Amino acid sequence: MKRTLRRLLGPVAVALVALDVILGLFVTPPDIEQGDLVRLVYIHPALAWVALYVAFAMAGICSLLYLWPRTRSMTYDRLAASAVEIGVVFTILTLVTGSIWGRPTWGVWWTWDARLTSTALLAVMFLGYLALRRVPADPHVRARRCAVAALIAAVDVPIVHFSVIWWQTLHQGATVLNSNLTPTIHGLMAWTLLLSFVAFTLLFLWMVLVRYEIETLDEGEEDAELADALEARRQEGAPA
């Protein structure tokens, strides 16, 4: 079932991303103020959406479910690890595409603005999570440590979201999810923007399914190696 879903999800996600690129680069009109630069809106916000609201939210929820004794399962640990790794890739893409957009519109590649700084901090914290996963430890000890680290890092997600409201920033406020819930763009541009969110979310889900299978297979191999090592010790006559 999962394999069928993954086989279906992959081509659909890739096709939708390709359609988003075609519409974004060749079909949608240029903006009256930004000209062609507005075409970055069809990738940058969708990358940020996946990184912050899908990947890291998923990592936070899965970590919470792992720490909760009634729902504790290694499945949640593996899902959180998969979401974080892909989330870090998407966060780096968000920062770089934002920087490329910032240079011609703001005149600088980088500024210590609240939105940019909190997003960079989020990337660094989740890189720390990935480093923590590589520290050799019993799988359950590692899962507990990582779940706590993910929850601490996830505190930054609402800070990133509200940073443009709480502080004066160069970064613009929300265009679609603003306080009045009234999108300030319309027509083909709005539909292409919506498509980008759907396409990149499906791409993320596909990557999570693949990454999850890798994590499961690797853990099975670690267990087999441990069983072999214990068996070798027993045969040597040493207490295991």
Next chain:
Amino acid sequence: MNYVIAGYTFTFVVLISYGASLAYRLRRARRRARGAK
């Protein structure tokens, strides 16, 4: 337009490279799992 091309190129080079890395790691993990049985 150069900035737009730079943004799209960087994004898709990274995504395709990461996708290829996932495919390689999945193949290797499956091969190892088959070998361990």
